[in-house]
Amino acid sequence: MNKPRIAVTMGDPAGIGPEICLDLLADSEITNFCTPIIFGDYSVLELCARQTAKTTQLKKVSLENLSSTDSPSVLDHGLINLEKFKPGSCDQTSGKATYEYVTRAIDACIGKQVDAVTTCPANKEALQLAGVKHPGHTEIFAERTGTNKFCMAFISKKISCSLATVHVGYSEVPAQLSTERIYDVIDLTRNTHRQLLGREPRIAVCGLNPHAGENGIFGNGEEESIILPAIRKVQREGGDLEGPLPADTAFTELRLRSTDAFVCMYHDQALIPVKALAFDEAVNVTLGLPIVRTSVDHGTALDIAWQGKANPESLKAAVRLAASMSIGN
Numbered sequence: 001m002n003k004p005r006i007a008v009t010m011g012d013p014a015g016i017g018p019e020i021c022l023d024l025l026a027d028s029e030i031t032n033f034c035t036p037i038i039f040g041d042y043s044v045l046e047l048c049a050r051q052t053a054k055t056t057q058l059k060k061v062s063l064e065n066l067s068s069t070d071s072p073s074v075l076d077h078g079l080i081n082l083e084k085f086k087p088g089s090c091d092q093t094s095g096k097a098t099y100e101y102v103t104r105a106i107d108a109c110i111g112k113q114v115d116a117v118t119t120c121p122a123n124k125e126a127l128q129l130a131g132v133k134h135p136g137h138t139e140i141f142a143e144r145t146g147t148n149k150f151c152m153a154f155i156s157k158k159i160s161c162s163l164a165t166v167h168v169g170y171s172e173v174p175a176q177l178s179t180e181r182i183y184d185v186i187d188l189t190r191n192t193h194r195q196l197l198g199r200e201p202r203i204a205v206c207g208l209n210p211h212a213g214e215n216g217i218f219g220n221g222e223e224e225s226i227i228l229p230a231i232r233k234v235q236r237e238g239g240d241l242e243g244p245l246p247a248d249t250a251f252t253e254l255r256l257r258s259t260d261a262f263v264c265m266y267h268d269q270a271l272i273p274v275k276a277l278a279f280d281e282a283v284n285v286t287l288g289l290p291i292v293r294t295s296v297d298h299g300t301a302l303d304i305a306w307q308g309k310a311n312p313e314s315l316k317a318a319v320r321l322a323a324s325m326s327i328g329n
Contacts, residue, residue: 003034003070004115004249004326006319007105010040011120013080014087014094014311015300018048021120023312025072034323035070037061037114039101040078044085051087052308067113077101078271087306095126102137106144109291116322117141117290120315124167134237135167137187138286141293150288151185153192153261154270154279159251160261161270162189162287173266174222177208182230182263188287189261190239192295195325201260204250205231205243208265212246227265251277259261280311283318285325294318 008024011017021038023046024030038045042199047057061073079097106118119137127134134140142150153162164175164185186203193201206212207227209219216224224243231241243263249255250262251273266269274282274297284295304310 001234004323005035005037005069005113006322006326007075007108007114008036008038008315008319009098009101009105009117009119010038010044012094012098012123012126012300013041013044014091014126015083015121015123015302015305017120017300018045019052019054019187019306019308019310020058020296020312020315021045022052022054023310024315024319025058026054027312027316030319031072034319036072036118036319037066037069038074039077039108040074041078041080041097042074042084043078044080045074046302046304047082048058050086050262051306054308058218063108063113066108075104077104088302089128090123090129090302092126092129095123095128095130095132097141098122099127099130099132102140103144106141106291110145111211115326116294118247118315118318118322119295121296121298123300123302135291137295138166138194141286141289141291145289145291147289149184149188150286151188153189153285153287154274154278154282155196155285156274156280156282156317158281159256159274160193160282162186162261162263162276163267164263164265166267168267170266172207174220177226177265179226179229179233182227183233186230186234186239186241186263189263190234192285192287193261196199197260200238200240202258202305203239203241203261203263204242204245204255204259205263206247206250206265207244209247210248212244280313281317283314283321286319292322294325
């Protein structure tokens, strides 16, 4: 069987994306399992390799030969002018390049030229400077693939969490929650983990308010009126669920051992335990897409970019999971 081809977008050129891509290409364990193809700028990767003393040999591939290549390689976009380029900075040009790498990788995956997409981190401010309306990668993938039912999830051996809401302020969260939305996130989580585990997953659903509302004392009854009906609907369909759980006790060691995935109501409810327990190991996965998309679980880290300090393990984990999921599709 041919190794899966994984389009790896370089992310923001001024961030740590280029150097972790170089580390990825140099890892024989990764390249023996799949064929990573970097969607980025060849000249940027070359410059980064020299500046960080990395010795990866870079091979170019053309768009026409993308579907037949079996060698780790770079699809050169030629979007960055090195004379004006400054690593560790935030600007419109890098944001535009980031967006182009991602959209071209999505199109290549839709067109079956690659088997999955893994993304290095984007700088949200740079994307906005470039006129990109989306708050992040997840929304770009959803629009480009015409997907309405999707959610962000973080998957690792230690802990896995799916999010009902993502990049919104806390004051906006309650209005974005509905029984239908929470049901969809549970359903997407259940289907994905059934595929990964080969059995019915055990899912814990967090409440929104402190103490999961304390029977209506805190909040506006979101647990009883919105979250619980979604849980009961999935339970009637055969799902193995518990909740709504108080978030402050949902992630104890005992419950972690008995739970395959958590459904969380807002960004930090999920990301604090994920990053505390599985930083550099968790993989960001967009559930519900018609293509496989994974990502690192960290940002562009402009403060350490191009210094050879970045840890590539999250990218490697994301590529491994993308390859495994694409084989299962």
